[in-house]
Amino acid sequence: MYQEITYAVDGPSAIITMNRPEQLNAWTDSMGDEIRQAFHQAEHDDTIVGIIFTGADRAFCSGADLSLLDNIVDGGRPDGSNITPPGDNTLDAGYRQTYSYIASIRKPVIAAIHGACVGMAIPIALFCDLRFATPKAFFMTAFSQRGLIAEWGSSWLLPRMVGNANAMDMLLSSRRVYAEEAKQMGMINRICEQDQLISQAKDYIADLAQHCSPYSMAIIKRQLHQDWMNSLDDAQKNAEDLMLKSFAGDNFKEGVAAILEKRAPNFPPLQLGDND
Known part of the structure; x- marks a missing residue:
């Protein structure tokens, strides 16, 4: 190939x-x-x-x-x-x-x-x-x-x-x-x-595969690249919006459950569509 x-x-x-x-x-x-x-x-x-x-x-x-x-x-x-x-x-x-x-x-x-x-x-x-x-x-x-x-x-x-x-x-x-x-x-x-x-x-x-959420890493990368060119105020507002979304997501639930159950997390893979 x-x-x-x-x-x-x-x-x-x-x-x-x-x-x-x-x-x-x-x-x-x-x-x-x-x-x-x-x-x-x-x-x-x-x-x-x-x-x-x-x-x-x-x-x-x-x-x-x-x-x-x-x-x-x-x-x-x-x-x-x-x-x-x-x-x-x-x-x-x-x-x-x-x-x-x-x-x-x-x-x-x-x-x-x-x-x-x-x-x-x-x-x-x-x-x-x-x-x-x-x-x-x-x-x-x-x-x-x-x-x-x-x-x-x-x-x-x-x-x-x-x-x-x-x-x-x-x-x-x-x-x-x-x-x-x-x-x-x-x-x-x-x-x-x-x-x-x-x-x-x-x-x-x-x-990373054992301990970190692929979803979280993708979002953090986006934040770093976007916020590099944003004001602190814009960065904080963006982080707050993303944080609220993450609270409702499966990755956050799994991360908390792993801590409470004293086990390694089992985060889902990052799934991208054909047009992503």
Whole structure:
């Protein structure tokens, strides 16, 4: 089914792997199309609680493939796919764009990063919910060294993740930022040894599957992305409306029952229709 990625399921985890190892998983338009399809597949699979997004072999993603860059130099446009992105279509249109749709996926998405995360791969990784990285993983914007600008929302994402001063440094210099410094900046959540990277991501999702409501996680993701651009007053009003709805839902009843009965909760899966 897929040519430039692989898709696997392990318990509650779906693993989407960019699979062009000879090119360090450099991004192509066809890879982008397959990744959209894979995210849609995982999001609509009731058995999947969380998604791991990673790269094969030595790198996460080395940025745009040279063929894609050559096409742009010749007057082409990057990633001209007409595939409707998956994810929560109630979010602002900014979360429905070429790569930002990853943030709107209604299940937790962990970027498992090793080796190079370069150029356009940085906003792609930052649109994921969590980032686990190996000690030798490095982040390099590269835009200023290619005669480009801060692409694909980088100028919006990076300051919110790492602060304006660190974002300015990374974007102006295009220097390499390794995992330890990236963690200190707040860009990544966890540093894992190479041989434990995927297993730790799976363990994280397994813990979510055992203890957390898929419905709650989907709503919390929506709140975080919406309220990032709202006033505190709007955020609180929205939370109150959602809270009242949650009180009447089966997930809340099950969560309370699990506490009272001193057992693990048995939350229903997140069910999405064909048009969601």
